[in-house]
Amino acid sequence: MCRHCLSGWPATIERCPTKLLPTFIIEHADLLEGGGISHLIPQQQDLWFVPLGGTGEIGMNFNVYGHANQWLIVDCGVSFDEPLVAPYKTSPHTGVTKHRVVAPDPTFMTERRDDIAAMVITHAHEDHIGAVAALWPRLRCRIITTPFTAAVLQRKLAQAGLVGKVPVDIVQPGAQKTVGPYTLQWLTMTHSIPEPQALLIHTAVGSVLHTADWKIDGQPVSGSPFNANPFRALGESDLLAVVGDSTNATKAGFSISERICAEGLFSTIKACKGRVVVGCFGSNIARLISLGRIANKTGRYLACVGRSLENMVGVAKETGYWPDDVTVITPSHVGYLPPEEVLVVATGSQGERRAALNRLATDALPYFELEAGDTVIFSSIVIPGNEKPVERLVEKLVAKQVSVIQSEHSDLPIHASGHPCVEELKLMYQWTRPQIVIPVHGEPVHLAAHAEVAKSVGVRKTYVGLNGDMYLLAPQPGIRRDRVSTGRIPLDQ
Template sequence: MNLNLYGHDGQWLMVDCGVTFDEPLTPPYIEPNAGSRHHVVAPDPAFIVEQRDKLAGLIITHGHEDHVGAVAALWPRLRCPVYATPFTAEILQRKLGQAGLAGKVPVQVVQPDSTLTVGPFKLSWLAITHSIPEPQALLLTTSAGTVLHTADWKIDAQPISGKPFDAGLYRQLGETNLLALVGDSTNAVKPGFSISERICAEGLNTVIKQSTGRVVVSCFGSNIARLISLAKIAQKTGRYLALLGRSLENMLGVARKTGYWPDDLEVIEKAHIGYLPPEEVLVVATGSQGEPRAALNRMAIDASPYFELEAGDTVIFSSIVIPGNEKAVERLLEKLHKKGVQVVLSEHSDVPIHASGHPCVEELKLMYQWTKPQIAIPVHGEPEHLEAHATVAREMGVKRTYVGRNGDLYLLAPQPGIRRSRVKTGRIALDQS
């Protein structure tokens, strides 16, 4: 989950405000047996709440839960303007409506590739590729220097949704004396390049075409490109596509409203699934991480009101197992195997059926080669990912790399450095369960 604060000239700018799920209040990498887990966990904003009169605004870089999921819960304590691109703003407005905040939060819709001044910060939204529409990197320019906040990204020359990655945009930054790059470390321990969504779509088509019986695909609900790919595969293979899970249905609604869902791709009502011959059914379901309340687990225990999984059906995991979810996924797989269902996991598939939205080592190298920052600050990862990212930056000639923990204060100018544990941070449960 992400919550970043940039300070300059007596004011702060917040970038992203997200949640994590099924986590304890002490990060597992600090304390492996950290006590009871909570369904929804957010960063504790106490530090900035105490000086919210100095908070110039909140920028949301894209619509994933770990970047936007805590806004509705924390905004009443922040009371600042919020800035987001149209797709992300639509996701946010729906969350605000559910929280009883419709019309109460000043959300400014910013077009992709815009430039805007917020407090002492000149902000430029830069197009980048990720696994959701309208991902944006953020360029923060101040009198002290310019910082590139990459947010989540990858290099995808063939995205299903949105424009291909534009390397020229980032090469230009290499000629501007960029002060610092604050960047995504999620896949910094993985060599090579991430694969394109289009390659993933080809792999899914291969597996689904060979399958008999019903096919259920579980993937991350926010990946509109993956949903578009599956809708096209349904057309090609003579199947009807249906969605099971509130987050999937909500994301489809957002994509339709903002123009990202092709008009010619049909999604049928889920109530119709049970009346169709098995070989004509393609279902996308939530629950790839073994969540007990999600659609896939309900199918595995015959608790879905729409149809029952049977021997001969196929369940495809178009996802990875997020660290910490291994046991829950194992329990889910055991239930599916007992039913005689064929299971295809992304890590065991002969063809690619999942594409990460984050940069691997060679992509990180290219980003540093293009942008040439004076300072590298790895974020968005656990300690091993941050250290691996810093190693890549040093290999690419970055003279200063700062690896810290939550609560560390990074000084970028005029004298770069890092002050440990200067800000009190923590986690709070949003559901109290």
């Protein structure tokens, strides 16, 4: 019985029908009709959004749009060291054993793979691209992405034995392409990796801006400064919805520029006497370029230790994003150099057990060993959930009498986030003026904060949900809770 009006409606219904009947009908049509939404087949008048990963969590992004009997997948990423059972929803998998790499369960789309128009990859970060090679054999759809991301993807496909088997269409940043009932337009953003793209999805019933990862950076180290003009133009186009990045929605102000971060790193490294090792995310090409130029200015040689770093540098050179003034030496040469001439970039800033930083901390790296007087700089933040592994790593380094500088405790800016803070989100919604905002790419606290930011600048409708919820964008907006089965699957056995 409804606790609000004592009617016969089920007690589990969140909204009382006497107060919000239209919303109730949208969210609980299955109770009124005895079934689902046409067996989850989107009709000509429908536009749906269904996140299978990345909503209610940070990482493992897998987003699906449904319209006119066809589905569009946006991104296909992984997460690291996560339990198979998500904490926010029942999973079809049992057990809570942690696996090093996990991907979203694609069952909802594998059951509909004949109706997949395409998969679009917005950029080459692991939480957006990392599951493609593992999941493509189940989906068997064509993939569309830009040149740099395609080059990263081809290396992953080669490792999986899928060279020549996966249809990959390459589009230039800013291109437009029609795929089934969707007309797609790529909009270049600023982020920490080359060619970050937002995706403008046009349909017969409305247009959606899927931002993916972005920030406003007027002084990027790699790529062009952020251009607001395309987003201002959207404000004149009656934009239906924005599906957007929530990572920093709890942080006031603006994110700092990558160039400001480079200045902070230069000042920090210049003051160091022995070897300097910088831990950062392996795909942060902008940070790598900054560190290469800092090595030049401080009389040091740059080496990259870790497979992901080496791969990214190789792709950046292959696609023309690596500058001629930055030289990288092989790690095996580091041991022959005087300590004050060494600048190493290493993977493992999140305390990953098998990454380069942890191996350095335990003298398990063959190239060189850290000694008293050396410095390790964490040019990164600690991702929620990784506090303990990072703490253990720092303890090992300190025990070796190595100086440790973490971005959270540094007086200088030695890390720059690639995601928008509150004032950047406000500007985006003031420019684009969407009818609806759907926060994604964040934990529940980030999603809720993002919705409040959107409301504060006049967005009338915001829908906060989780993986497996179905967001109805047209013909009548609403949200169906827990409509689609989701879960996590291990990618390493």
